[in-house]
Amino acid sequence: MFTSYDGLWGIGELAERAGVSVKTVRFYSDGGLLPEAARSAGGHRRYGPDSLDRLRMIRSLRSMDLPVSAVRRVLDEDEGTAGRAGSALEDAVADQLRSLGSQLRALRWREAALRSVQECPPAERPGRLRLIGAVTAPPDTAPLVRFWRAWLPPRMPARAVTAFLEVAVPQPPEDPEPVQVLAFAHLCVMVSGTCDGPAEATQPHAHRAAGARESAVLYAGLAGAYDLAATEMRRGREPCTGEALDGFVDAYASARSTADTPGFRRALARQLATDPRIDRYWELTAELTGPPGGPPEPTAGTAHDWLRAALDAEWGAVPPARAAVAAARHREGRPAEVPEVR
Known part of the structure; x- marks a missing residue:
């Protein structure tokens, strides 16, 4: 694959190596998660080889639905600890697990609520629906x-x-x-x-x-x-x-x-x-x-x-x-x- 004389990659080459779209790379760059190494004479973004590992880490973190703010904290800590996982990653994973637990509990309550409506006589369903609809889930x-x-x-x-x-x-x-x-x-x-x-x-x-x-x-x-x-x-x-x-x-x-x-x-x-x-x-x-x-x-x-x-x-x-x-x-x-x- 072509690499320029200065060892930097263009946005398209980085996207191809990472298996993502150019739009995705641009989004993370604009958000400050993926800094550019330089700009070409024509103003095009240039990235160093280390950007590939960083982009892959970003994708992994985002695949777990971690918010961008949490991804940023993990990346910043990763830079300061020579790539060793730190408390920012541990906290982000724990927060996400709590969030997923709440979502799963809410889904189980909604399922049971719907079954409650489904299992009652048809004439009682509107009243049953109004009753349980006033309860939050979870x-x-x-x-x-x-x-x-x-x-x-x-x-x-x-x-x-x-x-x-x-x-x-x-x-x-x-x-x-x-x-x-x-x-x-x-x-x-x-x-x-x-x-x-x-x-x-x-x-x-x-x-x-x-x-x-x-x-x-x-x-x-x-x-x-x-x-x-x-x-x-x-x-x-x-x-x-x-x-x-x-x-x-x-x-x-x-x-x-x-x-x-x-x-x-x-x-x-x-x-x-x-x-x-x-x-x-x-x-x-x-x-x-x-x-x-x-x-x-x-x-x-x-x-x-x-x-x-x-x-x-x-x-x-x-x-x-x-x-x-x-x-x-x-x-x-x-x-x-x-x-x-x-």
Whole structure:
């Protein structure tokens, strides 16, 4: 192949050696990624032999859809490290992998959403489409976070809020089934509607007088009790006295700086019976996070109901038989009713 007397190549020769078009070489040159070695007397671009390796590197990086800005950083670092791969390449690859992961997750959610529309009766498809069309892909849990931030005591410490949100806000699955996409869409609609009204309308009585310390103590204790109750629920045990219930009552007693006495337990059972309920939220959460068609995974809401049922049965707030109903309803994937207060 012809090479000029000065050892430089014209743009056409470089393009031919690299197997690309002249337009591609010109694009990278104009963008500063492929510097010229010189210009001919007639003003034509001239490139040195090292431009071929650089052009091949540019093509390799661009073939992975790396943005031009990332390609530039990799090339600049490559020049300063004698061709050894550095942190710029590592960072660019990591960023691209994260981007691809997000894109793949979005595609899986769109596929499940379309299947949800396809599988429902024709008459229901327009409404189904409007429902799931309002959910971003990949899904965003920000509406759920806003709902709980408005629901929690206003003076609750940030660390305690973060810990609670990790439990209360379900993380959508990476590869969802149609029923899970539908559950998440219903969750978003539910919390958006609730947040339109005053937060106090759905807050438990314990929130109304809770200060920063009290709310932190309360929710830290409840988290431990819920974990213990979830273990019992997975074993299929009906609501009963024990370590989980003791921790549940102690959370309320400690937050109020009082002792766990029979009188306190009776009063707590009566108070919890009148607290507002958001069973639908926990029911949808179980549908979203549990295995489709399998037994529901305990949630903070169902664990709370299990503990309430145990407390009610212990102190006669409801007939003992009603306590057993809560466990049976959990096994069937339905919210407990002990009693049903909304």
